[in-house]
Amino acid sequence: MANSRSGDSMTTRLVRVLDTFSSERTVQSMTDIARRAGLPTSTTHRIVDELVREGLLERDDGRRIRLGMRLWELALRGSTALRLRQAALPHMERVQTVIREHTQLAVLEQGEALFLERLSHPAAGANITRVAGRLPLHASSSGLVLLAHADPLVRERVLSSPLSPVSAETPTDPDGLRRLLARIRRDGYVVAPGTVESVSTGVAAPIRDRGEVVAALSAVLPRGTDPGRAVDALVRAATAVEADLVQSR
Amino acid sequence: MANSRSGDSMTTRLVRVLDTFSSERTVQSMTDIARRAGLPTSTTHRIVDELVREGLLERDDGRRIRLGMRLWELALRGSTALRLRQAALPHMERVQTVIREHTQLAVLEQGEALFLERLSHPAAGANITRVAGRLPLHASSSGLVLLAHADPLVRERVLSSPLSPVSAETPTDPDGLRRLLARIRRDGYVVAPGTVESVSTGVAAPIRDRGEVVAALSAVLPRGTDPGRAVDALVRAATAVEADLVQSR
Numbered sequence: 001m002a003n004s005r006s007g008d009s010m011t012t013r014l015v016r017v018l019d020t021f022s023s024e025r026t027v028q029s030m031t032d033i034a035r036r037a038g039l040p041t042s043t044t045h046r047i048v049d050e051l052v053r054e055g056l057l058e059r060d061d062g063r064r065i066r067l068g069m070r071l072w073e074l075a076l077r078g079s080t081a082l083r084l085r086q087a088a089l090p091h092m093e094r095v096q097t098v099i100r101e102h103t104q105l106a107v108l109e110q111g112e113a114l115f116l117e118r119l120s121h122p123a124a125g126a127n128i129t130r131v132a133g134r135l136p137l138h139a140s141s142s143g144l145v146l147l148a149h150a151d152p153l154v155r156e157r158v159l160s161s162p163l164s165p166v167s168a169e170t171p172t173d174p175d176g177l178r179r180l181l182a183r184i185r186r187d188g189y190v191v192a193p194g195t196v197e198s199v200s201t202g203v204a205a206p207i208r209d210r211g212e213v214v215a216a217l218s219a220v221l222p223r224g225t226d227p228g229r230a231v232d233a234l235v236r237a238a239t240a241v242e243a244d245l246v247q248s249r
Numbered sequence: 250m251a252n253s254r255s256g257d258s259m260t261t262r263l264v265r266v267l268d269t270f271s272s273e274r275t276v277q278s279m280t281d282i283a284r285r286a287g288l289p290t291s292t293t294h295r296i297v298d299e300l301v302r303e304g305l306l307e308r309d310d311g312r313r314i315r316l317g318m319r320l321w322e323l324a325l326r327g328s329t330a331l332r333l334r335q336a337a338l339p340h341m342e343r344v345q346t347v348i349r350e351h352t353q354l355a356v357l358e359q360g361e362a363l364f365l366e367r368l369s370h371p372a373a374g375a376n377i378t379r380v381a382g383r384l385p386l387h388a389s390s391s392g393l394v395l396l397a398h399a400d401p402l403v404r405e406r407v408l409s410s411p412l413s414p415v416s417a418e419t420p421t422d423p424d425g426l427r428r429l430l431a432r433i434r435r436d437g438y439v440v441a442p443g444t445v446e447s448v449s450t451g452v453a454a455p456i457r458d459r460g461e462v463v464a465a466l467s468a469v470l471p472r473g474t475d476p477g478r479a480v481d482a483l484v485r486a487a488t489a490v491e492a493d494l495v496q497s498r
Binding site for chain 2: 009010011012014015018019021022023024025026047050051053054055056066067069070071072073074075076077078079080081082083086089090093107109110114116119120122131132133
């Protein structure tokens, strides 16, 4: 319905408009949105006007455009992301009292690790992950846990595609990765030093719901920190989140 | 563009579909969505199919439909809600260490208090607010703070509309409310016992950004608790959030 000459549906064009916003680009002009979405200015105008009318976008005094609270509300109310995150948050806070660094919650989304939540101690070390940000599955500790427990077809698709390094220590050899993933399935956690940034170590454990791994709970520690306490805290927290997910059904 | 015979735009119909999901209705059949959205089944099918193709909705094995992670990602990345919530979260955690009940963050959205975040102690008392849920401005402590500092036109529109009670103690007299709102502006906080539920007391303080009140930080305490420590903790936390919002510009 409502297909443009290029064959894109209205929904596709709407997603392209929303997709131009990011944590670095929260406010944009109409011209910027049109250019970044690759849409004609007139089309962009019509879509933005409609989205503003529905509250999914908002205009500020200078006519610049930002994402609307109504979009946030529609996306969160009733989302799986919110249910997972509400179950995980108290236990993530408990992990933070032990490690006092960064604790994160991620899910597998479109072949990447999508971060649903991040808690950071004010004095914590480096960490490039952001809420609603993504990292490659083969690089981040969360991604490795999610990949280890992914559907075998998804796993082989990732392993047979080009594996770009994020840091000098990102594992990019498919056979080495297969062995690492088998080890993660056996151990129930991963310790990944330097695979995202040379200065930090990622630690992650799986969270299961109805027998399937649905998320990864991870910590980012300064490189060289003994990961033992973080592993214990994460594995314990993951089990507690699983119990709360059963309760929240 | 793409208006139906009823004159609704494609965006309006899309919002009506998304709006059928809630925290109590996270998974629905196509028939349920069509009925609740008030759209013909064929139209609903086409919209849902497009939304599934873009990842904004997801289908489970039983062909039932839920909100997609991609919608969550698009809505959060670059949203004002996320910026506010990231600035507020560490300070909300600090409030929780003092009060050990519920701490919440709310904004004024379309004439209601929309809750962006809620932290709850495992042993905390009653609290009906939910993340991405709403409460009337004249009933909740967050709403009262937001209403006290709202644009005078918005305030008068709310005060001149029918004010339904949420509990037996919800203030519904416009003149009494005007005096209460003036007192909130003077004091810098509100203590609202029983205005949402007879068993609890709401306490709230405003958060300012660029001189304007952009959010309310609130606590829900069991009725009868001395609100003094919560007031102090919230006012201190609100000031700290304001400093972090300046930093995050």
